[in-house]
Amino acid sequence: MTVDPRSHTPVYVQVADILRRRIESGELAPGVSLPSEARLTQEYGIGREAVRMAMSILRSEGLVSTVRGHGTRVRSSPERQRVELPAGASVVARMPTGRERNELHLDEGVPVLEIRHGKGEVEVKPGDQVELTRPTES
Structure with missing residues (x-):
């Protein structure tokens, strides 16, 4: 999965979409740490701010949670x-x-x-x- 900087869709939205698909497919399972900001910037050829904006989208959707110093993890579905x-x-x-x-x-x-x-x-x-x-x- 690649990011197209020429697309009308901002790169941070593209990265959020890619990570969301990986979470929904189970490739990134609940409790698993997402790659670091540095790794994502390298993997997708984008800046740190774009990575932070992508993570913000996923947090606002309730898919991931971030703990300072511990990284970002896929949230598990709580018992209802x-x-x-x-x-x-x-x-x-x-x-x-x-x-x-x-x-x-x-x-x-x-x-x-x-x-x-x-x-x-x-x-x-x-x-x-x-x-x-x-x-x-x-």
Whole structure:
């Protein structure tokens, strides 16, 4: 897979697309470290800023997480908690506040689900860790 600097698609988007395909195919499995910035700049013949922008795209999509000093790793799919929506409840998906990201230990790019109950009560759940269900009718 190569990057075409003459393409109308920016090189950082091309690199993000290449890495996304490698993640989705399983070539880069959950928990695996992505190549270093230096390796990617060399492999694709692009600058460090383009590599950083590609990684930013993948982080915002929730595919990878970066820990300073430890590199970038493919995120694993978390186990999902089933949450039954009571009658009259509504759900809003949104990006978390900084405080919510810290409290819920969310990676960049992971949304939260705000579950609003009929009495004004609001629950905030990590969007990648819940499966919403409706009560089954008997």
